[in-house]
Amino acid sequence: MPVRILRLLLVLGALLVLPTVPAAAHDELVSTTPADRATVDVPPGELQLVFSQPVLAVGTQVVVEDPDGNLIGTGEPQVAGDQVVVPLPDALPPGEYRVRWRVTSGDGHPVTGDLRFAATAGTTAVAAPPVAPAPVTAAPAPSDMKVPAPGVAASTAAAEPASDSAAVRTVEGAASASAAKTVDAVTSGPSWQLLAVVGGCALVAVLAVAVLAAGSRTPERVAARADRRPPRTEG
Template sequence: MTSKFPAVRILAGVLVLLLMLFGSVTAASAHDAVTGTAPSDGETVDTVPEQVTVTMSNTPATIGSEIQVVDGSGTNWATGPVDVLDQTATQAIKPGAPAGEYTVKWRLVSSDSHPIEGEFTFTATAAGTGQVVGAGPMVSVKPVPEKPLEQVKDESSVPWSVIGLFVVLVGVVIAMVIVARRRLGRDE
């Protein structure tokens, strides 16, 4: 055997290690998560709100997003498209929605372009009194939620596995430079 084979074996081992690290990083950071809803899941509110919101850990895409607000009889009271502003997806509710239990079924496209979905419920003790939207200029006003959204720990920092991967990559580059210099030294 020549001296080239141990270097090739070491390089192959490092490549396998890198593949394992890349696999664990992508699995760990696959999708965004819901950080809060308004109304919150299971909450009882005085009247049917004018809108519901789903807040994500990252900004969801507008295209492909859908939120339904379904009452006990199966009627969907959502109106208009889903409005996405920063990390919050908002769905307006038709005026005059009756009192009762509602199931909010949402489907959003996460920041990594994968669809995610879920649902939550709330109960309204009185019918909605929202105003009918008429013709006129479009104005975007973000109302203050009735109840503050639950705070969730921000896990958007760089994971240690990515830092470890970077260190391994630097080590591989250094090893490749050393091997190349040795080969060039032998060829001279």
């Protein structure tokens, strides 16, 4: 009987001790910048949390409240090993700030906590450098625009038809000169051509006379002439 009771006590003791072992393995917050309950001259540009072991980026959250209890916008927490860095805005008022954080330890269990710090003076946002405006080119005034006088416009309009008429006369003169050259070329041929024409006409005339003369000497006409001669008388 005593042995059974002893075994039961050992089992109960083990059950009570085992749940505390994983809790001891959770990550713990080692230090912060600014430190908890510290007073600084001005609010820092970032918060830094350092833990006992590397933490996971999944599930990491950091919330900051200003002296009036309003949430201020922070940058995305940056996790690097056992450190978590949170950027803060440039312009922050003086007073006490509260930081609530939540991280995921290496074994996957969430760990939460909070801290406070105070700032004696506030900060202001850094003004951006002024941007020089782009140069603007002014449109020309109506007085700067050159408008031709009415007389100049009329003379220009009249000069255009005159130039067209001159061009037409030039083309017609060139055509007349070309036609005259063609006629002169035909009428002023070489003299041997005229001689050839006259010689040809003379040759035709001579041939016509010869044909007529030959026709008058045929045998029938010679016999007819002999019959018409008077008979010769013997004396």
